[in-house]
Amino acid sequence: MTFLMRAAGNLLALQPNRLRDAATASRIGQAERRDAPIPKRLVRQLEIDDRIIAGLRVRxxxxxxxxxxxxxxxxHGGAYVNAIATAHWHIIRELVDRTGATVWVPSYELAPESHAQEAYPPLEAIIAEASHAEHPLYLAGDSAGGGLALGLAIAARDRPGPPIAGVFLFSPWVDVTMENPAARVLERADVMLGVDGLAYWGSRWAGAWGVQHPLVSPIFDHLGDLPPTRIYQGERDLFLPDAQRLHDKATAAGSPSVLKTYRDGFHVFVGLTVARESQDVFADIARTMRLTGETRSPS
Structure with missing residues (x-):
């Protein structure tokens, strides 16, 4: 692990962990939640279009x-209850810079006001709007957003619509039941997450579908016939065991899957975009897309 990653992990350990237990986690949904503004540097460096599509704000x-x-x-991630954070904009900037792709960022509805069943239709409408017959379409996401990206790939597989060229997942949350005992073991090393707090918001997000619905917890899907998926996972992250389960199950089902793990990486470490480990992730994404002739060489 690089010094920068180690120092960032130590700093994160000093911050309150709002997901450590259900009582603390429940208070997140009582506060007003707004997307962090796009940093001024990105506004200067990129062309940004702000739209409303299917009732959702999309940058x-x-x-x-x-x-x-x-x-x-x-x-974006945030346990399905938090809005877009500044770190998400840094991840998105790297995706644009390194791949040359256009990145669509929907501000999807959050728990406790909304649930998965209400979230999917507008996001599927956005996928249809973003698709183009000659342009490959990818899905990406971190944490809860990673689970949602994979769920959208499952939904796209099961109904007519634009094909998904690939999926990129950063520390994805793929089992909101939080019943894997290995996650409880890793909880001691995770400075950001907590099993009980996550289980609380996973249940709230699931709503009428229930926590084992494949579009809520994709690990319960058969995971066959999915587009190529690449998973980037830190080893000091309690989602690691489920990321391994996801990779193994998808591979066994015949879906192309790659799991890259990073020693001592904390949850969604790619948000520390200047770290060597994060740069390795973005280079891998750019290389993966470039190999199919669909994007420019990395900058």
């Missing part, structure tokens, strides 16, 4: 010059 970020005709829809 569309493009390179000012030199981009290619690939599209990534990015779903």
């Amino acid at each position: 569309i970020l493009r390179p000012l010059a030199g981009g290619h005709n690939a599209t990534i829809i990015y779903l």
Whole structure:
């Protein structure tokens, strides 16, 4: 692990962990939650279009010059209760810079006011709007957004619509039941997450579908016939055991899957975009897309 990653992990350990237990986690939904503004640097460096599609606000970020005709829809994390954070904009900036793709960022509805069953239709409408016959379409997301991105890939597989060229997942939350005992063991090393707090919001997000619905917890899908999926996972993250389960089950079902793990990486470590480990992730994404001739060389 690099010094920068170690220092960031130590700083995160000093912050309150709002997901450590259900009582503390429940208070997150009582506060007003707003998306963090797009940093001024990104506003200067990228072309940004702000739209309303299917009732959701969608920010569309493009390179000012030199981009290619690939599209990534990015779903942010936050346990399905938190809005877009500044770190998410840094991840999105790297995706645009390194791949030249246009990145669509929907502000999907959050728990406790909304649930998965209400969230999917507008997001599927956004996928349809973003698709183009000649332009490959990718899904990406971190944490809860990673679970949602994979759920959208499952939904796209099961009904007519635009094909998904690939899925990129950063520390994805793929089993909201939080019943894997291995997660409880790793909880001691995780400075950001907690099993009980996550289980609380997973249940609230699931709503009428229930926590084992494949579009809520994709690990319960058969995971066959999915687009190529790449998973980037830190080893000091209690989602690691389920990321391994996801990779193993998808591979056994015949779906192309790659799992890259990073020693001592904390939850969604790619948000520390200057770290060597994070740069390795973005280079891998750019290389994966470039190999199919769909985007420019990394900057």
